[in-house]
Amino acid sequence: MSDPVIKAAGHVHERMAPAILCMLEALGYVAEESNDDYRPFAIKVLSGPS
Template sequence: MDEEKEVGPKLLDAHEIGRLRQLATAVKADLSRSGLVVRDAGEEPDRQTAPGGLEIDLDQVDDEAGGLWLTWELHPDVRQSVREAVQQGRTSDPVVQASVDVHERTTEAIVCMLNALGYEAEQSNASHRPFAVRVLTRPC
């Protein structure tokens, strides 16, 4: 039998990917006009030194993790300090707790901003995307 088998994850259909790209463009424009630094995921070639700010990620996989996601990134120096503390088992270090607190509050604020701008957005409850915001729809 010469059945073709799909390899890898199933992607969203072209229509949904187009809708999400338009949504991403609108979100980036509106949040930039609101004063936030917004960049696309992977825009910075070196993840270790990428500047802080809001990162937009369009996940094209057709599963519960697919869609448009926003993540707040701290300054690279803070990310490095957190990484070192966690690697050394110092999870109660003040820099780690401050990082968690900032991410929690920033996530809440981004959802509030998007809602005020007419978007439907929600905080992530997925363990692989902690502190992320999922944008579902744009203003009518």
């Protein structure tokens, strides 16, 4: 059985990564989800606003 706090944190991270990507793209950044297995919800910013 997993700890409810850890489980809730996982759900928040799952939902925040796409939201952050959407905000960055709206601000003109080029970003993508990182494919780093050690940081599954990391965002990689490729370039700043043009």
